[in-house]
Amino acid sequence: MDQKKPVISIRDLCFSYDGRAILEDVFLTIYRKDSVCIVGPNGGGKSTLVKLIIGLLSPVQGEIKVFGKTPQLSRLKVGYVPQYVNYDPLFPITVRDVVRMGRLGGSILGHYSREDNRIALEALEEMGLANHSSRRFSSLSGGQRQRVLIARALASGGDILILDEPTANIDPYAEEHLFEILSDLNKRFTILLVTHDVGFASHFFKRVVCVNKRVVIHPTSALTGELISEMYGPDLHLIRHDHHCSLEDHTHD
Amino acid sequence: MIITAPWRIIRMTEFLDALADPHLPFLRYALIAGILASISFGIIGTLVVVRRISSIAGAIAHCVLGGIGAGLYLEQVVGVGWASPVQGAIIVALGAAVILTLIKHFGSQREDTVIGALWAVGMAVGLLFMARTPGYTDPMSYLFGNILLLSKSDVYLVLLLDLLVVTVVVLFYNKLLALCFDEEYAFLRGVPTGWYYFVLLCLTALTVVLLIRVVGVVMVIALLTLPAAIAGNVAAGIKQMMLLAILICMAFITIGLGISYNLDLPSGPVIIVLSGIVYLLVLGVLQIVPVRSSR
Numbered sequence: 001m002d003q004k005k006p007v008i009s010i011r012d013l014c015f016s017y018d019g020r021a022i023l024e025d026v027f028l029t030i031y032r033k034d035s036v037c038i039v040g041p042n043g044g045g046k047s048t049l050v051k052l053i054i055g056l057l058s059p060v061q062g063e064i065k066v067f068g069k070t071p072q073l074s075r076l077k078v079g080y081v082p083q084y085v086n087y088d089p090l091f092p093i094t095v096r097d098v099v100r101m102g103r104l105g106g107s108i109l110g111h112y113s114r115e116d117n118r119i120a121l122e123a124l125e126e127m128g129l130a131n132h133s134s135r136r137f138s139s140l141s142g143g144q145r146q147r148v149l150i151a152r153a154l155a156s157g158g159d160i161l162i163l164d165e166p167t168a169n170i171d172p173y174a175e176e177h178l179f180e181i182l183s184d185l186n187k188r189f190t191i192l193l194v195t196h197d198v199g200f201a202s203h204f205f206k207r208v209v210c211v212n213k214r215v216v217i218h219p220t221s222a223l224t225g226e227l228i229s230e231m232y233g234p235d236l237h238l239i240r241h242d243h244h245c246s247l248e249d250h251t252h253d
Numbered sequence: 254m255i256i257t258a259p260w261r262i263i264r265m266t267e268f269l270d271a272l273a274d275p276h277l278p279f280l281r282y283a284l285i286a287g288i289l290a291s292i293s294f295g296i297i298g299t300l301v302v303v304r305r306i307s308s309i310a311g312a313i314a315h316c317v318l319g320g321i322g323a324g325l326y327l328e329q330v331v332g333v334g335w336a337s338p339v340q341g342a343i344i345v346a347l348g349a350a351v352i353l354t355l356i357k358h359f360g361s362q363r364e365d366t367v368i369g370a371l372w373a374v375g376m377a378v379g380l381l382f383m384a385r386t387p388g389y390t391d392p393m394s395y396l397f398g399n400i401l402l403l404s405k406s407d408v409y410l411v412l413l414l415d416l417l418v419v420t421v422v423v424l425f426y427n428k429l430l431a432l433c434f435d436e437e438y439a440f441l442r443g444v445p446t447g448w449y450y451f452v453l454l455c456l457t458a459l460t461v462v463l464l465i466r467v468v469g470v471v472m473v474i475a476l477l478t479l480p481a482a483i484a485g486n487v488a489a490g491i492k493q494m495m496l497l498a499i500l501i502c503m504a505f506i507t508i509g510l511g512i513s514y515n516l517d518l519p520s521g522p523v524i525i526v527l528s529g530i531v532y533l534l535v536l537g538v539l540q541i542v543p544v545r546s547s548r
Contacts, residue, residue: 054441080441091303092488093434101431105443110427136489156442 004031007160007190008053013062015048022048026062026215032159035186035204038194040211046194049211050162053192054080066160076105079153079189081163084145089138095148096133099124102155123151127181143174150181160190167195179204268511280514282403283467287506289411290463291480293418295499297460298481299491300422300453304433307478309454312368313349314461314473316375320345321395321465322382329386338395339410342465345375346458354451376470398469398521407466414459421456422495429453430491467506468521479528480505483535505531 006029013026023045030036040046051057052064055071066074079102102123103116112120124130127147132140137148146166153161163182167175182191183204193205210216271277272284301310324341327333349371356367383392394402422429431439432449440446464473484497509524516523 056437056441075441076443078441080438082435082438087435088303088305090485091434092485092490092494093430094490097430097490098434100427101435101438101442104427104431104439109424110431110444112427134489152438 004033006030007032007034007067009065010053011063013052013059013064015045015052015057015060017048021213023052023211024214028209028215028217030160030190030192033186033188033190035182035191035206036193036209037205037207038192038209038211039196042196044212046196046211047164049215050164050192050194054078054162076156077158077160079156079158079161081146081149081153081161081166083165083168084142084149085169087137087145091138093137094134095124095129095137095140096120098137098148099133099152099155102152102157119157120151120155123154124148126154127151141174142170143177146170146174146178147181150185154185158189160192161185162192162194164194165196166193167197268514271514279403280510282405282408283520284507284510286403286408286411287467287510288503289408289415290467291499291502291506292415293411293460294464294477294502295480295484295497296418296422296495297457298477298502299484299495299498300429300433301457302478302481302485303491303494304453306454306457307474308365308368309353310457310461310477311474312353312372312375313346313454313458314465314470315372316349316378317342317346317458317462317465318379318392318395318470319375319377319382320379322379322386326382326386329388339462342462343459346462347455349375350451350454350458354447354454357450358447394469395465396469396471397519398465398467398472399519403466407463411463414463418456418460421452425449425452426492433491468524472521472525475525475528476502476505479532483532486535486539501531 008028008030010026010028013023014021015023026049038046038049048057052059053066053071055066055075064071067077071078099120100112100116103112103120104110121130121133124133127150129144129147129151132144137145140148150161150163150166166178170178182193185191186204206219208218210218271280274280301307320341320343321338322341323345324336324338327336327341328338352371353364353367356362356364360367379395380392393399428439428444428449431442431444432446432453436446436450439449461473461477464476468476480501481494481498483501484494488494488497505524505528509527510520512518512527513520513523
């Protein structure tokens with residue numbers, strides 16, 4: 001794997017906000033078709049790391065290259081899947097229109113071509129939701145909405161998929177289904193998944209990236225209980241809850 | 254919905270006669286302007302509701318009074334030939350849109366604090382200007398609307414705004430939709446969301462200025478958002494919601510004007526109370542028969 005070309009390389013990165021260091025001395029290289037799980041306690045800097053990779057934030061020090069360019073320039077090659085719970089449940093929008101949003105950015109006016117519509121429909125088909133395309137987004141179940149957002153990222157035509165807490169607020173069955181989908185997609189895409197839930201981390205991922213101000217990378221096999229408590233330190237009691245979390249555990253930084 | 258008892262039918266025909274009466278041109282202008290303006294209200298109202306910026310629309314509406322006051326003062330006291338309340342209103346509304354956009358993107362202040370400040374200070378400035386403008390300036394007609402203020406030139410102004418709103422929204426529909434649904438994602442897809450947000454606020458500002466002629470500063474938000482909110486409960490998508498909001502808004506203005514003429518009540522409050530009652534009824538019906546998810 002290491003001989004492959006890196007798609008994301010982060011060197012000597014620091015990020016601080018209001019004088020408070022959030023990330024320090026981060027070195028991280030992600031290769032083609034890697035599958036990486038980003039774990040760490042809430043407030044540990046996971047979301048910040050992702051926002052730096054997708055170019056919503058800029059590093060205070062150090063550099064990030066995505067496909068050899070700055071994240072801002074490579075933006076269109078990254079498929080980002082935000083949490084579905086962030087969306088207004090009353091928003092009247094069809095599934096088709098959500099997925100087509102992945103095709104924005106090509107033209108000045110942003111009108112969708114026949115090609116765009118075809119790609120969007122194919123992405124929906126791949127997620128098994130083609131016959132839901134004219135339904136209202138908010139009428140779908142949590143797992144389905146998550147898949148619609150993955151379809152949107154697929155339609156955008158990138159090579160990397162970045163998923164932010166996709167397992168939050170979906171039922172165990174949907175979670176299992178999600179990982180079936182992801183292992184399938186991993187044949188074509190580099191996958192980065194953020195979670196504060198270490199429980200399932202070991203099954204699917206090739207590597208685990210632990211983020212708690214500093215970043216430590218482990219092969220999945222090395223993720224032992226000892227390592228986890230070392231990484232989380234005194235915060236351990238904060239995250240050691242049952243697999244299904246209550247709502248207040250989902251406030252993210 | 255009011256044509257239930259025979260005596261009301263007679264009154265509706267009275268309203269229709271009044272519309273045809275050559276001595277009552279203001280009623281015709283009010284109805285034509287109101288129906289045409291519903292196009293902008295429905296479209297912009299929908300975007301304001303789904304983007305959740307009705308408090309921002311409210312702030313723009315209220316601080317527009319400052320522009321109206323300044324326009325009146327410059328026109329009548331200082332004697333500036335080109336000044337007028339409408340021009341003052343448009344300039345201040347666009348200025349407020351600039352400030353609110355800058356605050357959102359670069360400001361260190363809390364957005365809602367700025368909204369509150371613009372809201373109240375704009376009104377205060379307007380009332381001070383009006384206090385220093387002698388003669389027939391009545392703040393009430395600006396605060397609560399007065400169809401007597403509507404003239405033929407307002408109809409042209411409304412047409413112009415409709416044209417602008419429809420053109421911009423049709424051309425940039427997908428990007429505006431993305432901005433409202435998921436601004437962060439739209440930004441990641443290379444959409445300059447800051448600019449689109451500014452465009453949205455400017456269109457909102459212009460729409461609000463026209464709305465003030467019909468229902469006045471204080472009640473603008475209700476007529477901008479209630480038709481869209483009603484439509485949003487049943488529409489599957491934004492386009493449907495816009496069309497439905499336009500039709501609902503047209504109905505509110507037409508029926509409201511009819512009732513206000515018949516009962517000799519101020520038109521603005523009648524239109525708003527009608528909108529509020531229908532909104533509550535729709536919410537009540539939806540509680541009993543949920544049609545939220547289309548299929």
